[in-house]
Amino acid sequence: MSDFRQRALDYHAKPTPGKIRVELSKPADSVNDLALAYSPGVAEPVREIAEDPNAAYQYTAKGNMVAVISNGTAILGLGNLGPLASKPVMEGKALLFKRFANLDAIDIEVKHRTTEEFINTVANIADTFGGINLEDIKAPECFEIEQELIKRCKIPVFHDDQHGTAIVTAAGMLNALEIQGKSIEKAKIVCMGAGAAAVACMELLIKCGAQRERIYMLDRKGVIHTRRDDLTEHKKLFANNTDKRTLDDVMDGADIFVGVSGPDLLPPETLALMAENPIVFACSNPDPEIKPELAHEVRDDLIMATGRSDYPNQVNNVLCFPFIFRGALDVRASAINDEMKVAAVEALRDISKEPVPDEVLSASNSDALSFGKDYIIPKPMDPRLCNRIATAVAKAAIDSGVARVEELPSSYR
Numbered sequence: 001m002s003d004f005r006q007r008a009l010d011y012h013a014k015p016t017p018g019k020i021r022v023e024l025s026k027p028a029d030s031v032n033d034l035a036l037a038y039s040p041g042v043a044e045p046v047r048e049i050a051e052d053p054n055a056a057y058q059y060t061a062k063g064n065m066v067a068v069i070s071n072g073t074a075i076l077g078l079g080n081l082g083p084l085a086s087k088p089v090m091e092g093k094a095l096l097f098k099r100f101a102n103l104d105a106i107d108i109e110v111k112h113r114t115t116e117e118f119i120n121t122v123a124n125i126a127d128t129f130g131g132i133n134l135e136d137i138k139a140p141e142c143f144e145i146e147q148e149l150i151k152r153c154k155i156p157v158f159h160d161d162q163h164g165t166a167i168v169t170a171a172g173m174l175n176a177l178e179i180q181g182k183s184i185e186k187a188k189i190v191c192m193g194a195g196a197a198a199v200a201c202m203e204l205l206i207k208c209g210a211q212r213e214r215i216y217m218l219d220r221k222g223v224i225h226t227r228r229d230d231l232t233e234h235k236k237l238f239a240n241n242t243d244k245r246t247l248d249d250v251m252d253g254a255d256i257f258v259g260v261s262g263p264d265l266l267p268p269e270t271l272a273l274m275a276e277n278p279i280v281f282a283c284s285n286p287d288p289e290i291k292p293e294l295a296h297e298v299r300d301d302l303i304m305a306t307g308r309s310d311y312p313n314q315v316n317n318v319l320c321f322p323f324i325f326r327g328a329l330d331v332r333a334s335a336i337n338d339e340m341k342v343a344a345v346e347a348l349r350d351i352s353k354e355p356v357p358d359e360v361l362s363a364s365n366s367d368a369l370s371f372g373k374d375y376i377i378p379k380p381m382d383p384r385l386c387n388r389i390a391t392a393v394a395k396a397a398i399d400s401g402v403a404r405v406e407e408l409p410s411s412y413r
């Protein structure tokens with residue numbers, strides 16, 4: 001067994017299995033404490049909440065609690081391995097919520113027969129939480145699941161693989177285009193993958209100026225084009241009226257490659273076909289569509305990003321979901337809308353262009369980092385992310401009318 005594999009298994013197993021636990025936030029030592037915490041004292045907040053459900057924000061952990069919910073149908077790029085196998089990833093997302101945004105998060109892995117059964121399960125437990133982060137649910141079911149839950153729940157429901165990924169991709173891409181001296185409006189874009197992450201990333205890039213007809217999306221059968229009769233509703237939105245059929249066909253002269261598909265799907269010879277100063281986001285986890293070492297061997301003019309922590313330019317939704325939920329929950333938002341997503345993109349872009357704090361340099365084993373080809377997006381451990389993104393998102397929630405408070409909390413001012 002490789003040393004890294006053994007270290008990863010040991011990290012998860014020792015000294016206590018798993019990555020999260022529950023801790024008490026109130027004293028529970030004496031008879032008096034217990035009389036307040038449990039019977040008879042607990043009856044008082046029960047009566048308050050029965051009268052006004054909003055009182056749950058005041059008397060329970062609801063307002064700082066996110067459910068990370070999966071069915072394990074698209075675990076990273078590892079595929080449909082079932083709900084229980086997704087638990088380490090969901091515990092991992094809970095760890096990231098706590099570590100980066102001090103939000104308490106609990107992982108819930110749902111076994112279900114039909115999409116409707118999954119939706120009902122989540123809708124029936126939603127009121128317990130301040131927000132729901134859907135994770136690693138495959139396309140096309142993920143689209144119906146998210147839309148239906150948004151309709152049925154009074155709290156933010158956010159499919160991280162769609163929107164968290166799209167927000168970070170858009171921020172990194174706009175920065176990378178600026179560095180390469182290219183415009184998004186003119187860019188020829190190839191998107192490998194046509195699932196949850198792909199559709200949301202391309203839709204957000206279009207909102208940022210990309211031209212739909214200059215996007216070539218591929219699934220396992222090749223280029224998605226208008227003459228195919230096997231396309232789902234979401235793939236149809238990207239059906240290109242083209243006679244190009246293969247990855248090589250569309251990569252010829254492309255400015256941008258976004259990989260949200262699977263490992264090693266971009267051969268070096270194909271990368272070589274791209275236009276001058278290309279941008280390659282090989283975001284499949286844990287193994288990217290092309291390894292950065294290999295990509296740099298083929299092209300010395302590219303900007304390269306992956307979803308991983310161990311290479312420069314980590315384009316990963318960890319840069320978004322903890323902070324977007326922090327902002328949304330702090331103003332008791334009922335939803336996470338486009339205005340909040342755009343605010344997160346802009347905040348991420350801005351931070352990338354500012355001097356990097358020393359603590360980030362030392363956590364990244366770096367002597368220097370500054371806006372450029374190897375630093376298009378902040379590092380996840382950057383302490384500025386939480387305040388800056390959460391504030392931008394919370395303000396956007398208030399301005400767009402989805403917040404349940406009128407002003408930012410005093411801690412934000």
Ligand SMILES: NC(=O)C1=CN([C@@H]2O[C@H](COP(=O)(O)OP(=O)(O)OC[C@H]3O[C@@H](n4cnc5c(N)ncnc54)[C@H](OP(=O)(O)O)[C@@H]3O)[C@@H](O)[C@H]2O)C=CC1
Pocket residue numbers: 073074075076077078136137138139160161162165192193194195196197198218219220221259260261262265283284285286306307315316317318
């Ligand atoms: N860096 C980041 O922050 C994130 C990265 N990702 C990565 O993106 C990938 C997809 O995730 P997600 O969208 O949630 O999953 P989905 O299951 O929703 O979509 C997967 C897509 O990849 C396509 N695909 C898989 N294998 C191939 C192949 N050999 N050739 C062409 N296309 C292929 C599938 O094609 P078909 O439709 O034909 O089945 C499908 O369209 C994963 O690797 C994941 O790790 C996801 C979210 C965040």
Ligand SMILES: CC(=O)C(=O)O
Pocket residue numbers: 075076077136160161284285307316317318
């Ligand atoms: C990062 C992430 O959410 C994924 O790869 O699925």
Ligand SMILES: [Mg+2]
Pocket residue numbers: 076135136160161
């Ligand atoms: Mg995911």
